[in-house]
Amino acid sequence: MVSTALFFLFAGFAIACAVSLVYHKNPLYSAISLVGVFVALSCIYLTLASPFIAVTQILVYAGAIMVLVIFVIMLLNLDDEQPRTRLAYLYTLGGGLGVVLLAQTLFVFYSVLKTPLQPVDPNATAGSTLSLGRAMYTEYLLPVEIVGIMLLMAIVGAVVLARKQARVGLEAVDGKKEG
Amino acid sequence: MEPNLASYLALSGILFTIGAVGVIYKRNALGMFMCIELMLNSVNLTFIAFARYYGDTTGQLFVFMVMAVAACEAAVGLGIIIAFFRNKVTIDVDEASLLKN
Numbered sequence: 001m002v003s004t005a006l007f008f009l010f011a012g013f014a015i016a017c018a019v020s021l022v023y024h025k026n027p028l029y030s031a032i033s034l035v036g037v038f039v040a041l042s043c044i045y046l047t048l049a050s051p052f053i054a055v056t057q058i059l060v061y062a063g064a065i066m067v068l069v070i071f072v073i074m075l076l077n078l079d080d081e082q083p084r085t086r087l088a089y090l091y092t093l094g095g096g097l098g099v100v101l102l103a104q105t106l107f108v109f110y111s112v113l114k115t116p117l118q119p120v121d122p123n124a125t126a127g128s129t130l131s132l133g134r135a136m137y138t139e140y141l142l143p144v145e146i147v148g149i150m151l152l153m154a155i156v157g158a159v160v161l162a163r164k165q166a167r168v169g170l171e172a173v174d175g176k177k178e179g
Numbered sequence: 180m181e182p183n184l185a186s187y188l189a190l191s192g193i194l195f196t197i198g199a200v201g202v203i204y205k206r207n208a209l210g211m212f213m214c215i216e217l218m219l220n221s222v223n224l225t226f227i228a229f230a231r232y233y234g235d236t237t238g239q240l241f242v243f244m245v246m247a248v249a250a251c252e253a254a255v256g257l258g259i260i261i262a263f264f265r266n267k268v269t270i271d272v273d274e275a276s277l278l279k280n
Contacts, residue, residue, distance in 0.1 A: 003181065003182060004181055004182055007182040007186060008182075011186075011190045014190065014194060015190070015193055015194065015197070018194050018197040018198070018217055019197060021197075021201065021213060021214070021217060022197055022198075022200060022201035022204060022205070022214065025207075027207060027209045027210060027213075030209075030210055030213050031213065034213050034216060034217065037194070037217060037220065038220065041220055041223070041224060044187070044190075044224065045224075045227055047182075048187070048227050048228060048230075048231040049231055050227050050230070050231070050239055050242075052239070053223075053227060053239055053242050053243070056243070056246060057220075057223075057246075060246050060249075060250060061216070061220070061246070061249070064250065064253075065216065065249065065250060065253040068253055068254070068257055069209065069212070069213065069253070069257065072209065072257045072260060072261065073209065075261070076260075076261070076264050076270065078207075078209065078270065090203075091204075093203075094200055094203040094204055095200070097199070097200070097203065098196050098197075098199065098200040098203075101192070101195065101196040101199055101200075102192070102193070102196045104192070105188075105189060105192025105193060105195070105196060106189070106192075108188055108189075108192060109185050109188060109189045109192070112184050112185040112188055113185045131236050132236055132239050132240065132243075135236045135237070135240055136240060136243070140237075140240055143240075143244060147243075147244060147247040150247065150248070150251055151247060151250065151251060153251075154250070154251035154252075154254045154255050155254060157254070157255050157258070158254040158255050158257075158258040159258075161255065161258035161259055161261070161262050162258045162261050162262065
């Protein structure tokens with residue numbers, strides 16, 4: 001009973017924040033709505049007996065990625081998204097695609113309801129941090145190392161992307177003033 | 180009803196649909212970026228739900244990998260957005276049209 005109430009509370013909060021993210025034109029409001037989605041999903045992970053992933057969700061997504069997004073919003077001094085003249089059928093197309101996706105969702109929902117589910121052992125250690133750490137550094141050691149290399153490549157790529165390119169020789173040819 | 184696997188899958192699908200529609204509707208590169216983050220998180224919820232109901236740690240490990248990929252995407256994607264803004268003084272994705280010429 002309590003788990004039902006908690007699920008619907010956090011699910012409603014996540015869906016409301018997601019709709020708010022899409023609805024708002026100001027990127028700062030969208031970012032704050034996205035933080036709400038992350039917090040709600042973290043609570044849902046706790047109800048699914050995944051404490052490590054729940055805490056990592058708060059630290060990595062709500063803490064690191066969203067702070068970076070808000071830095072970019074303030075650095076670029078972004079304002080509201082200006083309304084543009086768009087072809088009317090594109091909105092209908094977007095809504096139609098959304099309805100198709102939702103239909104697929106309900107089909108999955110229906111399929112899982114028809115499948116007989118095995119009962120969950122509440123004392124299983126599948127969600128514990130100990131079993132996750134053991135799996136990470138024994139059976140799945142290679143993917144973990146690959147992730148480290150990928151993060152290093154992303155850092156180098158971000159630095160290269162963000163720094164100004166030196167255009168000493170080409171400036172006279174461009175005739176374009178930099179900055 | 181008690182929440183079961185189907186409930187979590189339905190929530191995941193609904194969040195993914197909202198994110199996909201947001202990517203289509205948003206013209207702002209940063210808004211599109213945030214909707215993509217929403218889609219990644221809804222898929223993470225599916226992994227955690229299956230990990231719980233099948234008693235398998237692999238799903239949680241996969242979520243950890245998805246989080247690492249999302250961190251890389253945040254770093255490189257926001258770098259691209261800053262570089263784009265430096266060139267175009269806007270982040271409207273309709274202005275990203277050099278390849279058309």
